[in-house]
Amino acid sequence: MNNSDSLDRLLEAAGNVSQEELARKLDESPQTITNWKKRGVSKAGAIKASALFGVSTNWILNGVDRPDQINASKVEEWDSSTNVDDDEVEVPFYKDFLVSCGSGTLPQILGNQSRKLRLSKATLRSYGVSAENAYALTAHGDSMKSVINNGATVFVDLGRTNIIDGKIYAISHGGLFKFKYLYRMPKGGVRIVSENKEEYPEEVLTAEDIIDQEFCVVAYAFNVQNPLP
Incomplete structure (x- = not known):
């Protein structure tokens, strides 16, 4: 697997944006994104992207999902009139x-x-x-x-x-x-x-x-x- 594969998956999770737009979304420098293209996305970067884009860190880093993957939860604020789902x-x-x-x-x-x-x-x-x-x-x-x-x-x-x-x-x-x-x-x-x-x-x-x-x-x-x- 090429180091650039993890960045390609990250770009896909972000909506197939450019590297410059990805840097803006993640509040990272363009140089950091360039480094990820050469060396692969860092674990810290994958965790941040997981929370932001709702995908697993394991998918970003390795292209596979496992039961012990780190997932971002989709959280919504609610009030007393909002029904809570069974799950x-x-x-x-x-x-x-x-x-x-x-x-x-x-x-x-x-x-x-x-x-x-x-x-x-x-x-x-x-x-x-x-x-x-x-x-x-x-x-x-x-x-x-x-x-x-x-x-x-x-x-x-x-x-x-x-x-x-x-x-x-x-x-x-x-x-x-x-x-x-x-x-x-x-x-x-x-x-x-x-x-x-x-x-x-x-x-x-x-x-x-x-x-x-x-x-x-x-x-x-x-x-x-x-x-x-």
Whole structure:
């Protein structure tokens, strides 16, 4: 399979647009798209496109679909007069709580829920998420750009807080809530890593720092809906 095949599939998912138009849709530089043509679409780029265009990352990257593929869910806001389909659940949506700049405790967040989104049961099953643990939060800032852009809706699993290296979690750190990559360190420490490493250098906390700086894992981020540029 040629490296350019994954870009061809991505262009198809975007509506057979030009490379320049694809760069605009994904908020990427034209040079990034050129690099993808030479080396193949990056995993981060495929995840972003999956959320934006409603196709699986595995199809973009490899041209095949598997049961463990990462799918983008099609989410619609609804009100009390809207019927919920049999294969959908109501997910609490904290639109006005901005993860990365908010403060407060988790019970305070959960007590301020005012909206809901619809999410398919199939999507939850594909990620192994129980409906009662699924929540939607609003991302703020650019520390995780381009995986999670400013204003993105991020679906999280409150029942999954054990760290798996390289996965994205909602964390509370010194009273601030953020989305970050996490990695386990020896003796109970943790590495906190941003996608935008140049502006947001990684942090390493020892077990003592975790206590002193009031760090905890709030939830596992399993799906993102990035806004159009």
